[in-house]
Amino acid sequence: MGRRHALAFPYGRTGLFLLLKAMGLSGREIICPAYTCVVVSHAVSLSGNTPVFADCEPNGCNMDLDLAGAAVTENTGAILATSLFGVPVDLDHLDRFKEAHPHVSVIQDCAHGFGCLWRGRSVVREGTAALYGLNISKMLTSVFGGMLTTDDDALYQSLMILRDKTLTPGGAGKALRRLVYLATVYPTFREPLYGLVNRMERSGMLDAFTAYYDETVIDMPKDHLRGMTRLEARVGLANLGRYKEILRRRAEAAETYFESLAFGPDLVPPPRIPGATYSHFSIRVPEREGLLQAALKRGVQLGCIPEYSIPEMRAYGGHPPEDFPRAADWARRVVNLPVWGGAPVARRVLKRLKGLLPVRSG
Ligand SMILES: *Cc1c(COP(=O)(O)O)cnc(C)c1O
Numbered sequence: 001m002g003r004r005h006a007l008a009f010p011y012g013r014t015g016l017f018l019l020l021k022a023m024g025l026s027g028r029e030i031i032c033p034a035y036t037c038v039v040v041s042h043a044v045s046l047s048g049n050t051p052v053f054a055d056c057e058p059n060g061c062n063m064d065l066d067l068a069g070a071a072v073t074e075n076t077g078a079i080l081a082t083s084l085f086g087v088p089v090d091l092d093h094l095d096r097f098k099e100a101h102p103h104v105s106v107i108q109d110c111a112h113g114f115g116c117l118w119r120g121r122s123v124v125r126e127g128t129a130a131l132y133g134l135n136i137s138k139m140l141t142s143v144f145g146g147m148l149t150t151d152d153d154a155l156y157q158s159l160m161i162l163r164d165k166t167l168t169p170g171g172a173g174k175a176l177r178r179l180v181y182l183a184t185v186y187p188t189f190r191e192p193l194y195g196l197v198n199r200m201e202r203s204g205m206l207d208a209f210t211a212y213y214d215e216t217v218i219d220m221p222k223d224h225l226r227g228m229t230r231l232e233a234r235v236g237l238a239n240l241g242r243y244k245e246i247l248r249r250r251a252e253a254a255e256t257y258f259e260s261l262a263f264g265p266d267l268v269p270p271p272r273i274p275g276a277t278y279s280h281f282s283i284r285v286p287e288r289e290g291l292l293q294a295a296l297k298r299g300v301q302l303g304c305i306p307e308y309s310i311p312e313m314r315a316y317g318g319h320p321p322e323d324f325p326r327a328a329d330w331a332r333r334v335v336n337l338p339v340w341g342g343a344p345v346a347r348r349v350l351k352r353l354k355g356l357l358p359v360r361s362g
Pocket residue numbers: 011012013014036037039040082109111112132133134135145146
Protein backbone atom coordinates (compact mmCIF):
# COMPACT_ATOMS: atom_id res chain seq x y z
CA MET A 1 0.00 0.00 0.00
CA GLY A 2 3.04 2.26 0.00
CA ARG A 3 2.97 3.23 3.66
CA ARG A 4 5.49 2.47 6.37
CA HIS A 5 3.31 0.45 8.71
CA ALA A 6 0.38 -1.93 8.44
CA LEU A 7 -1.56 -3.57 11.25
CA ALA A 8 -4.10 -6.41 10.98
CA PHE A 9 -7.42 -6.53 12.83
CA PRO A 10 -10.32 -9.00 13.00
CA TYR A 11 -12.54 -6.51 11.11
CA GLY A 12 -11.98 -3.16 9.46
CA ARG A 13 -14.42 -1.64 11.95
CA THR A 14 -12.31 -2.93 14.87
CA GLY A 15 -9.33 -1.14 13.35
CA LEU A 16 -11.31 2.09 13.01
CA PHE A 17 -12.65 1.80 16.57
CA LEU A 18 -9.11 1.40 17.96
CA LEU A 19 -7.65 4.04 15.62
CA LEU A 20 -10.02 6.69 16.98
CA LYS A 21 -9.00 5.72 20.51
CA ALA A 22 -5.28 5.75 19.65
CA MET A 23 -5.72 9.21 18.13
CA GLY A 24 -7.21 10.36 21.44
CA LEU A 25 -10.59 11.13 19.88
CA SER A 26 -13.48 10.84 22.30
CA GLY A 27 -16.64 12.92 22.65
CA ARG A 28 -15.89 14.45 19.25
CA GLU A 29 -17.77 14.76 15.98
CA ILE A 30 -16.52 12.59 13.15
CA ILE A 31 -17.64 13.48 9.64
CA CYS A 32 -18.85 10.39 7.76
CA PRO A 33 -20.50 9.86 4.38
CA ALA A 34 -24.27 9.42 4.56
CA TYR A 35 -23.80 6.81 1.86
CA THR A 36 -21.30 4.19 2.97
CA CYS A 37 -21.17 0.93 4.87
CA VAL A 38 -23.04 1.27 8.18
CA VAL A 39 -20.28 -0.53 10.10
CA VAL A 40 -18.29 2.70 9.80
CA SER A 41 -20.77 4.82 11.75
CA HIS A 42 -21.25 1.96 14.23
CA ALA A 43 -17.51 1.93 15.00
CA VAL A 44 -17.51 5.73 15.31
CA SER A 45 -20.49 5.70 17.70
CA LEU A 46 -19.17 2.85 19.84
CA SER A 47 -15.81 4.62 20.17
CA GLY A 48 -17.62 7.37 22.11
CA ASN A 49 -17.74 9.84 19.22
CA THR A 50 -20.67 11.15 17.20
CA PRO A 51 -20.95 10.55 13.47
CA VAL A 52 -22.01 13.65 11.54
CA PHE A 53 -23.21 12.81 8.05
CA ALA A 54 -22.57 14.56 4.75
CA ASP A 55 -24.47 13.78 1.55
CA CYS A 56 -22.89 12.60 -1.74
CA GLU A 57 -21.37 14.82 -4.42
CA PRO A 58 -23.89 16.09 -6.99
CA ASN A 59 -22.74 13.68 -9.69
CA GLY A 60 -20.81 11.12 -7.70
CA CYS A 61 -20.96 8.45 -5.05
CA ASN A 62 -18.40 9.93 -2.67
CA MET A 63 -19.11 12.42 0.10
CA ASP A 64 -19.46 16.05 -1.00
CA LEU A 65 -16.49 17.78 0.63
CA ASP A 66 -18.20 21.18 0.49
CA LEU A 67 -21.06 19.77 2.58
CA ALA A 68 -18.48 18.11 4.82
CA GLY A 69 -16.76 21.48 5.27
CA ALA A 70 -20.06 23.12 6.16
CA ALA A 71 -20.59 20.44 8.84
CA VAL A 72 -17.28 21.16 10.61
CA THR A 73 -17.45 22.63 14.12
CA GLU A 74 -14.79 23.33 16.77
CA ASN A 75 -15.54 19.88 18.14
CA THR A 76 -14.92 18.01 14.86
CA GLY A 77 -12.12 15.50 15.35
CA ALA A 78 -11.77 13.76 12.00
CA ILE A 79 -13.23 13.19 8.56
CA LEU A 80 -13.58 9.74 7.01
CA ALA A 81 -12.68 10.41 3.40
CA THR A 82 -14.10 7.43 1.53
CA SER A 83 -13.37 6.18 -1.98
CA LEU A 84 -16.67 4.36 -2.40
CA PHE A 85 -16.84 1.69 -5.14
CA GLY A 86 -13.15 2.32 -5.85
CA VAL A 87 -13.84 5.84 -7.10
CA PRO A 88 -11.00 7.98 -5.71
CA VAL A 89 -11.61 10.81 -3.30
CA ASP A 90 -10.94 14.18 -4.97
CA LEU A 91 -7.59 14.88 -3.28
CA ASP A 92 -7.40 18.47 -4.61
CA HIS A 93 -10.70 19.17 -2.91
CA LEU A 94 -9.51 17.36 0.20
CA ASP A 95 -6.38 19.58 0.27
CA ARG A 96 -8.63 22.64 0.29
CA PHE A 97 -10.71 21.09 3.08
CA LYS A 98 -7.57 20.47 5.16
CA GLU A 99 -6.35 24.01 4.63
CA ALA A 100 -9.70 25.42 5.75
CA HIS A 101 -9.96 23.06 8.76
CA PRO A 102 -6.46 22.27 10.03
CA HIS A 103 -7.82 20.90 13.35
CA VAL A 104 -9.63 18.03 11.57
CA SER A 105 -7.63 14.81 11.03
CA VAL A 106 -8.09 12.93 7.79
CA ILE A 107 -8.69 9.17 7.86
CA GLN A 108 -8.96 7.44 4.50
CA ASP A 109 -11.58 4.69 4.30
CA CYS A 110 -10.07 2.54 1.56
CA ALA A 111 -12.25 -0.54 2.14
CA HIS A 112 -13.36 -0.09 -1.50
CA GLY A 113 -10.41 2.08 -2.44
CA PHE A 114 -7.49 -0.31 -2.89
CA GLY A 115 -5.08 1.11 -5.43
CA CYS A 116 -7.09 4.29 -6.11
CA LEU A 117 -5.25 7.21 -7.67
CA TRP A 118 -6.42 10.81 -7.92
CA ARG A 119 -4.53 12.52 -10.77
CA GLY A 120 -1.69 10.08 -10.15
CA ARG A 121 -1.63 10.59 -6.37
CA SER A 122 -2.19 7.50 -4.25
CA VAL A 123 -5.31 7.94 -2.11
CA VAL A 124 -4.23 5.45 0.56
CA ARG A 125 -1.12 7.50 1.24
CA GLU A 126 -3.05 10.63 2.22
CA GLY A 127 -4.03 11.53 5.76
CA THR A 128 -3.18 10.18 9.20
CA ALA A 129 -4.08 6.58 8.41
CA ALA A 130 -5.98 4.46 5.94
CA LEU A 131 -8.56 1.81 6.79
CA TYR A 132 -9.29 -1.34 4.76
CA GLY A 133 -11.83 -4.11 4.98
CA LEU A 134 -10.60 -7.60 4.13
CA ASN A 135 -13.77 -9.64 4.32
CA ILE A 136 -14.66 -11.99 1.53
CA SER A 137 -16.56 -9.36 -0.46
CA LYS A 138 -13.56 -7.01 -0.65
CA MET A 139 -10.90 -6.70 -3.32
CA LEU A 140 -8.31 -8.28 -1.07
CA THR A 141 -9.53 -10.83 1.44
CA SER A 142 -8.36 -12.65 4.53
CA VAL A 143 -11.79 -14.36 4.92
CA PHE A 144 -12.76 -11.78 7.56
CA GLY A 145 -10.32 -9.15 8.73
CA GLY A 146 -9.27 -5.57 8.31
CA MET A 147 -6.16 -3.44 8.20
CA LEU A 148 -4.83 0.00 9.04
CA THR A 149 -1.82 1.61 7.39
CA THR A 150 0.06 4.71 8.50
CA ASP A 151 3.40 6.48 8.14
CA ASP A 152 3.23 7.85 11.68
CA ASP A 153 5.69 5.88 13.86
CA ALA A 154 4.23 7.03 17.17
CA LEU A 155 0.66 6.26 16.10
CA TYR A 156 1.73 2.83 14.90
CA GLN A 157 3.41 2.06 18.23
CA SER A 158 0.44 3.16 20.31
CA LEU A 159 -2.01 1.33 18.03
CA MET A 160 -0.03 -1.88 18.31
CA ILE A 161 0.06 -1.63 22.11
CA LEU A 162 -3.66 -0.82 22.24
CA ARG A 163 -4.51 -3.66 19.85
CA ASP A 164 -2.49 -6.25 21.71
CA LYS A 165 -3.95 -5.11 25.04
CA THR A 166 -7.54 -5.04 23.79
CA LEU A 167 -7.79 -8.10 21.55
CA THR A 168 -7.72 -11.70 22.70
CA PRO A 169 -5.81 -14.00 20.35
CA GLY A 170 -7.88 -15.74 17.68
CA GLY A 171 -7.63 -19.35 18.79
CA ALA A 172 -8.26 -22.77 17.26
CA GLY A 173 -12.05 -22.55 17.69
CA LYS A 174 -12.25 -19.36 15.67
CA ALA A 175 -9.89 -20.77 13.04
CA LEU A 176 -12.12 -23.82 12.64
CA ARG A 177 -15.25 -21.68 12.28
CA ARG A 178 -13.49 -19.57 9.69
CA LEU A 179 -12.41 -22.66 7.78
CA VAL A 180 -15.98 -23.97 7.68
CA TYR A 181 -17.22 -20.56 6.58
CA LEU A 182 -14.58 -20.35 3.88
CA ALA A 183 -15.41 -23.81 2.53
CA THR A 184 -19.08 -22.83 2.45
CA VAL A 185 -18.85 -19.51 0.67
CA TYR A 186 -15.70 -19.92 -1.40
CA PRO A 187 -17.33 -21.42 -4.49
CA THR A 188 -19.91 -18.65 -4.66
CA PHE A 189 -17.21 -16.01 -4.91
CA ARG A 190 -15.03 -17.99 -7.21
CA GLU A 191 -17.05 -19.63 -9.96
CA PRO A 192 -19.83 -18.27 -12.11
CA LEU A 193 -22.36 -20.17 -10.03
CA TYR A 194 -24.71 -17.24 -9.95
CA GLY A 195 -27.81 -19.17 -9.02
CA LEU A 196 -26.03 -20.89 -6.16
CA VAL A 197 -25.37 -17.63 -4.35
CA ASN A 198 -29.04 -16.85 -4.45
CA ARG A 199 -30.05 -20.28 -3.19
CA MET A 200 -27.54 -19.99 -0.35
CA GLU A 201 -28.79 -16.52 0.46
CA ARG A 202 -32.39 -17.66 0.62
CA SER A 203 -31.48 -20.64 2.76
CA GLY A 204 -29.85 -18.32 5.30
CA MET A 205 -26.41 -19.83 4.83
CA LEU A 206 -24.84 -16.50 4.00
CA ASP A 207 -26.49 -14.62 6.85
CA ALA A 208 -23.24 -14.21 8.77
CA PHE A 209 -22.06 -12.31 5.74
CA THR A 210 -25.07 -10.51 4.39
CA ALA A 211 -27.50 -9.91 7.24
CA TYR A 212 -25.18 -7.51 8.94
CA TYR A 213 -27.45 -4.75 10.02
CA ASP A 214 -30.57 -4.03 11.92
CA GLU A 215 -31.58 -0.44 11.46
CA THR A 216 -32.47 0.06 15.11
CA VAL A 217 -29.25 -1.25 16.65
CA ILE A 218 -25.70 0.08 16.81
CA ASP A 219 -23.43 -2.86 17.51
CA MET A 220 -20.40 -4.89 16.50
CA PRO A 221 -20.09 -8.64 15.90
CA LYS A 222 -19.59 -10.74 19.05
CA ASP A 223 -16.04 -11.63 18.01
CA HIS A 224 -14.92 -8.13 17.03
CA LEU A 225 -12.23 -8.13 19.73
CA ARG A 226 -10.85 -11.59 18.86
CA GLY A 227 -7.66 -11.26 16.87
CA MET A 228 -7.20 -12.37 13.28
CA THR A 229 -6.36 -16.06 13.09
CA ARG A 230 -3.23 -17.44 11.45
CA LEU A 231 -5.44 -19.10 8.86
CA GLU A 232 -6.93 -15.74 7.90
CA ALA A 233 -3.51 -14.12 7.78
CA ARG A 234 -2.32 -16.87 5.43
CA VAL A 235 -5.31 -16.41 3.14
CA GLY A 236 -4.62 -12.66 3.17
CA LEU A 237 -0.99 -13.12 2.21
CA ALA A 238 -1.88 -15.54 -0.55
CA ASN A 239 -4.34 -13.00 -1.92
CA LEU A 240 -1.73 -10.29 -1.79
CA GLY A 241 0.14 -12.33 -4.36
CA ARG A 242 -2.84 -11.93 -6.70
CA TYR A 243 -3.32 -8.23 -5.98
CA LYS A 244 -2.24 -6.88 -9.36
CA GLU A 245 -4.35 -9.45 -11.18
CA ILE A 246 -7.37 -8.59 -9.02
CA LEU A 247 -7.00 -4.89 -9.87
CA ARG A 248 -6.47 -5.64 -13.53
CA ARG A 249 -9.61 -7.74 -13.82
CA ARG A 250 -11.79 -5.10 -12.22
CA ALA A 251 -10.43 -2.35 -14.44
CA GLU A 252 -11.08 -4.57 -17.46
CA ALA A 253 -14.64 -5.38 -16.39
CA ALA A 254 -15.38 -1.68 -15.76
CA GLU A 255 -14.00 -0.80 -19.18
CA THR A 256 -16.24 -3.43 -20.79
CA TYR A 257 -19.35 -2.01 -19.11
CA PHE A 258 -18.43 1.59 -19.96
CA GLU A 259 -17.90 0.64 -23.60
CA SER A 260 -20.97 -1.57 -23.99
CA LEU A 261 -23.81 0.06 -22.06
CA ALA A 262 -25.85 2.97 -23.41
CA PHE A 263 -25.95 5.34 -20.46
CA GLY A 264 -28.61 8.00 -20.07
CA PRO A 265 -31.17 9.22 -17.56
CA ASP A 266 -32.50 5.67 -17.16
CA LEU A 267 -29.08 4.12 -16.71
CA VAL A 268 -26.67 6.27 -14.75
CA PRO A 269 -23.05 5.13 -14.83
CA PRO A 270 -20.59 5.39 -11.95
CA PRO A 271 -18.13 8.28 -12.26
CA ARG A 272 -15.60 7.51 -14.98
CA ILE A 273 -12.32 8.72 -13.54
CA PRO A 274 -8.77 7.70 -14.42
CA GLY A 275 -7.28 6.05 -11.33
CA ALA A 276 -10.60 4.52 -10.19
CA THR A 277 -10.25 0.81 -9.37
CA TYR A 278 -13.98 -0.14 -9.35
CA SER A 279 -14.26 -2.49 -6.41
CA HIS A 280 -17.91 -2.33 -7.54
CA PHE A 281 -19.38 -1.21 -10.85
CA SER A 282 -22.42 0.60 -9.53
CA ILE A 283 -25.07 1.84 -11.91
CA ARG A 284 -28.40 3.45 -11.07
CA VAL A 285 -31.63 2.28 -12.66
CA PRO A 286 -35.22 3.54 -12.37
CA GLU A 287 -36.80 0.27 -11.31
CA ARG A 288 -34.34 -1.91 -9.46
CA GLU A 289 -36.48 -4.72 -8.12
CA GLY A 290 -37.74 -5.67 -11.57
CA LEU A 291 -34.21 -5.77 -12.96
CA LEU A 292 -32.88 -7.90 -10.09
CA GLN A 293 -35.70 -10.42 -10.48
CA ALA A 294 -35.42 -10.58 -14.26
CA ALA A 295 -31.63 -11.02 -14.04
CA LEU A 296 -32.03 -13.78 -11.51
CA LYS A 297 -34.37 -15.65 -13.87
CA ARG A 298 -31.52 -15.59 -16.36
CA GLY A 299 -29.07 -16.88 -13.78
CA VAL A 300 -27.36 -13.59 -12.97
CA GLN A 301 -27.23 -12.41 -9.39
CA LEU A 302 -26.75 -8.65 -9.23
CA GLY A 303 -25.84 -6.75 -6.08
CA CYS A 304 -27.41 -3.68 -4.55
CA ILE A 305 -25.08 -2.35 -1.90
CA PRO A 306 -25.23 -0.12 0.04
CA GLU A 307 -29.01 -0.25 -0.16
CA TYR A 308 -29.55 2.28 2.63
CA SER A 309 -28.70 5.85 3.51
CA ILE A 310 -27.35 5.74 7.07
CA PRO A 311 -29.11 8.87 8.43
CA GLU A 312 -32.45 7.36 7.38
CA MET A 313 -31.92 4.47 9.80
CA ARG A 314 -33.76 4.75 13.06
CA ALA A 315 -30.53 4.31 15.04
CA TYR A 316 -29.19 7.42 13.32
CA GLY A 317 -32.19 9.70 13.70
CA GLY A 318 -34.57 8.29 11.10
CA HIS A 319 -34.13 11.31 8.82
CA PRO A 320 -36.51 11.68 5.87
CA PRO A 321 -34.94 11.00 2.45
CA GLU A 322 -35.09 14.73 1.60
CA ASP A 323 -32.44 15.49 4.25
CA PHE A 324 -29.80 13.52 2.30
CA PRO A 325 -31.38 13.35 -1.16
CA ARG A 326 -28.36 12.12 -3.11
CA ALA A 327 -27.64 9.29 -0.68
CA ALA A 328 -31.36 8.47 -0.78
CA ASP A 329 -31.24 8.23 -4.57
CA TRP A 330 -28.19 5.95 -4.57
CA ALA A 331 -29.69 3.74 -1.87
CA ARG A 332 -32.91 3.21 -3.82
CA ARG A 333 -31.51 2.84 -7.33
CA VAL A 334 -28.03 1.29 -7.05
CA VAL A 335 -27.21 -1.99 -8.79
CA ASN A 336 -23.72 -3.52 -8.70
CA LEU A 337 -22.65 -5.43 -11.82
CA PRO A 338 -20.13 -8.28 -11.40
CA VAL A 339 -16.50 -7.16 -11.80
CA TRP A 340 -14.48 -10.01 -10.27
CA GLY A 341 -14.11 -11.99 -13.49
CA GLY A 342 -12.70 -9.28 -15.74
CA ALA A 343 -13.88 -8.68 -19.30
CA PRO A 344 -14.93 -12.30 -20.04
CA VAL A 345 -17.44 -12.44 -17.19
CA ALA A 346 -18.61 -8.87 -17.86
CA ARG A 347 -19.32 -9.82 -21.49
CA ARG A 348 -21.13 -12.97 -20.41
CA VAL A 349 -23.24 -10.97 -17.96
CA LEU A 350 -24.17 -8.44 -20.65
CA LYS A 351 -25.15 -11.23 -22.99
CA ARG A 352 -27.40 -12.86 -20.44
CA LEU A 353 -28.98 -9.53 -19.55
CA LYS A 354 -29.74 -8.74 -23.18
CA GLY A 355 -32.83 -6.54 -23.43
CA LEU A 356 -32.81 -5.72 -19.71
CA LEU A 357 -30.15 -3.00 -19.94
CA PRO A 358 -29.77 -0.59 -22.88
CA VAL A 359 -26.62 -1.36 -24.89
CA ARG A 360 -24.78 0.67 -27.48
CA SER A 361 -25.35 -0.26 -31.06
CA GLY A 362 -22.51 -1.46 -33.26
C1 LIG B 1 -16.32 -3.28 4.37
C2 LIG B 1 -16.17 -1.85 4.70
C3 LIG B 1 -15.51 -1.42 5.86
C4 LIG B 1 -14.93 -2.38 6.90
O1 LIG B 1 -15.79 -3.41 7.13
P1 LIG B 1 -15.54 -4.65 8.14
O2 LIG B 1 -16.67 -5.54 7.81
O3 LIG B 1 -15.60 -4.08 9.51
O4 LIG B 1 -14.22 -5.24 7.84
C5 LIG B 1 -15.34 -0.06 6.04
N1 LIG B 1 -15.81 0.82 5.14
C6 LIG B 1 -16.46 0.45 4.02
C7 LIG B 1 -16.93 1.49 3.04
C8 LIG B 1 -16.68 -0.90 3.77
O5 LIG B 1 -17.34 -1.28 2.65
